[in-house]
Amino acid sequence: MSGPVAFCGLELAHPVVNGSGTFDALAAQRTFGDAVLPEFPFAAYVSKTITREPRQGNPPPRLWEAPAGLINSIGLPNRGLDGYLADDLPRLAQLPVPLIVNVMGDSPEHVGELVSAVAARPEAAALELNVSCPNVKSGLIMGADPAEIAALLDRVRPLTPKPLIVKLTPNATDVGAVAAAAEAHGADAVSLVNTLRGMALHPATGAPWLGGGTGGVSGPAIRAVALAQIHEVAARVSIPIVGMGGVQTGVHARDFLRAGATLVAVGTESFRDPRAGARIADELEALVRKERTFPDPAGSNAPDSRAERENPQQTRA
Numbered sequence: 020m021s022g023p024v025a026f027c028g029l030e031l032a033h034p035v036v037n038g039s040g041t042f043d044a045l046a047a048q049r050t051f052g053d054a055v056l057p058e059f060p061f062a063a064y065v066s067k068t069i070t071r072e073p074r075q076g077n078p079p080p081r082l083w084e085a086p087a088g089l090i091n092s093i094g095l096p097n098r099g100l101d102g103y104l105a106d107d108l109p110r111l112a113q114l115p116v117p118l119i120v121n122v123m124g125d126s127p128e129h130v131g132e133l134v135s136a137v138a139a140r141p142e143a144a145a146l147e148l149n150v151s152c153p154n155v156k157s158g159l160i161m162g163a164d165p166a167e168i169a170a171l172l173d174r175v176r177p178l179t180p181k182p183l184i185v186k187l188t189p190n191a192t193d194v195g196a197v198a199a200a201a202e203a204h205g206a207d208a209v210s211l212v213n214t215l216r217g218m219a220l221h222p223a224t225g226a227p228w229l230g231g232g233t234g235g236v237s238g239p240a241i242r243a244v245a246l247a248q249i250h251e252v253a254a255r256v257s258i259p260i261v262g263m264g265g266v267q268t269g270v271h272a273r274d275f276l277r278a279g280a281t282l283v284a285v286g287t288e289s290f291r292d293p294r295a296g297a298r299i300a301d302e303l304e305a306l307v308r309k310e311r312t313f314p315d316p317a318g319s320n321a322p323d324s325r326a327e328r329e330n331p332q333q334t335r336a
């Protein structure tokens with residue numbers, strides 16, 4: 020495993036976590052039993068998005084396999100806040116890693132209700148705000164607009180001292196400006212990228228394939244976009260970054276750390292390999308050790324990334 024890493028006051032065993040909605044820890048425990056617990060593949064667990072009311076999600080079909088990834092139109096099915104707090108949260112608290120709860124609402128007021136209720140629970144170590152949803156009042160996607168993000172944080176920041184991570188959408192004109200607004204209005208960290216908007220057509224009829232019409236593209240297809248956005252955001256903020264988008268190997272994780280991320284999240288790759296998180300953390304550690312032993316004469320292995328400066332023990336153990 021890679022060395023320990025400090026993130027928003029949490030001590031994590033290594034820098035690899037899961038992307039929200041891409042690894043169902045409760046289903047894994049149901050299927051494989053408690054044996055999954057000691058070998059849990061992630062250093063923290065990010066739960067899938069919960070909303071105030073229960074949601075059924077989008078009508079099928081919900082997935083399309085793209086040449087290098089997936090288009091999903093799952094539509095955030097979940098039990099709603101009450102169901103999550105009563106049933107899921109106590110069970111997720113048994114995981115051997117800190118729990119980060121991802122929430123989404125369609126107005127700052129609704130997000131505020133979610134933040135207050137979740138943050139009051141000791142099981143939640145931190146919260147991630149999924150801002151890929153339109154504000155019902157303005158019609159704007161909250162994460163696509165710096166003013167929307169500022170208003171959201173002004174509403175929710177005073178509600179809890181727990182770390183607030185804003186999950187940025189790549190479907191924004193200026194993701195750096197949105198990240199800067201998040202930092203200026205009190206976010207403790209940002210995570211990116213969420214999925215890119217995409218669609219697929221039914222091969223025979225030409226009608227939209229996905230029940231939701233459009234969906235979110237994830238996996239290797241978006242890795243270069245994610246890397247560019249992480250790099251751009253790292254130049255605009257000094258809060259920690261959780262980088263994700265198409266990470267499949269330790270080399271990809273190392274690249275995201277070099278671009279400015281403190282943690283790396285694995286999403287779509289976990290569908291192919293449920294142990295991907297642990298494998299990628301192992302590969303990352305081996306890579307870092309090798310690069311320390313055989314430094315690159317061109318100097319590209321110098322400790323110049325933000326992650327290394329903030330967590331020298333992670334890369335210099």
Ligand SMILES: Cc1cc2nc3c(=O)[nH]c(=O)nc-3n(C[C@H](O)[C@H](O)[C@H](O)COP(=O)(O)O)c2cc1C
Nearest residue numbers: 038039040068091149212213237238264265286287
């Ligand atoms: C099937 C699926 C479900 C997802 N559900 C959520 C979700 O509930 N909340 C969220 O913030 N992101 C969700 N995401 C986005 C991922 O957390 C991640 O940001 C994105 O997939 C990019 O990472 P990847 O390319 O490694 O999958 C989902 C992605 C997929 C593929």
